[in-house]
Amino acid sequence: MAHEHKLEIFRGLVKFKSNIQKIWGVLIFLTIVTAVEVVLGILKPEFLTKTSFLGMKLLNWIFIILTLVKAYYIAWDFMHLRDEKSSLRRAIVWTPIFLVSYLVFILLFEATYIYEVFKNGFFAWDF
């Protein structure tokens, strides 16, 4: 309960004087990230929607990466994972990451296959 708070974020680039200051700092960072997401979502710059990487638009990759960045700071600073023992942190974080990436991989792979069947099979779907 009374353990010390680690007050550095961005790998020590920004160091806060108190825990309260760190909370507000993280809020500002999360707000900026959300604002960037919303602006990109409204503008949809063409060079990001036209290029695709690993079968998905670059814009969507940016959204997903920014989401993971937000998730990291919520978990690390709001949920105080930064102050927990590394063994607890790893148990909490790596278990879902492993299971979810496996699930997402098999489901999206299967869905792409079904999409191909719908598209190229001898059934009419659009009537």
Place this chain on the structure above:
Amino acid sequence: MDTTVTTGNEENVWGGGNRPLGASYGKLMMWFFIVSDALTFSGFLASYGFSRFKFIETWPIADEVFTHVPFFHGNYPMIYVAFMTFVLIMSSVTMVLAVDAGHKMKQKAVVWYMFLTIIGGAIFVGSQAWEWATFIKGDYGAIETKGGRLLQFVQADTGERAAITSFAAALTEDRVQDTRDKGVWYTDEAALTTVSLNEVIEGFKADPNILIRTETINEEGEKTLLNREQSLGRLKDAVRVVEGANLVRNEYGSRLFADFFFFITGFHGFHVFSGVVINVIIFFNVILGTYEKRGHYEMVEKVGLYWHFVDLVWVFVFTFFYLV
């Protein structure tokens, strides 16, 4: 104490009575719950991805579905959801501040921050209810074809969406809602739509400024617009008017889209609601001085973990429903 003692709690991790992870029982159990709940939500979102990838070419575009802001007319995609996201993050911040004040045993500050957290949660749940109501009500209406495809209408000159009520012809028809006490006993239909299928078709034929757009997304990432002849051709397959959304069909496009929207945002909204209820209980406990007597505010920290988790899930729901 002598260093030769080997049964001491400090030295034998497996001897029991100590905390190898440095966290109390209650916090660990909350983390167990959060991890399993995170996997549940991941399962939902992954199955949403599954359905979306199956129908990647015809999935509705979120920017065109969620365009409303309360008290304002016009087209403001994403603005309101962004506001909701900010409200939830903000209430997360007041929650951490409550936890921080609890560490310092400042009862008054904890009360105040818990109160703000509850208000934030209530605003969020209210916004979500409004969002649902708008989604269920719908705004433009659409036509469904024999094959279950949806046809939406667009004004040819401005390129803006056209509501079916704006161009439908007024026909003198005798429309009766099919209920189980009339006709065949096992068939019935939902409430009659504001305009009938015939009225939409006749109105469409009379107004050359209206075009049909299909669900298919073209290379520009927009829905395919048909020309006048193609539109008239597609209209022959029309079977019913669709207004708003329910679990069977919706005017936005793929049926699974509305189903997942209701299910995932509903499940998340339920989490926020129960979070608010738990926060209210803790709020009164803080006022009564329960944790002051106990000597620590760990309970605030534990509900705080849950509350941040709800925020964390929303970050993902926001991305996968509204952005991607």
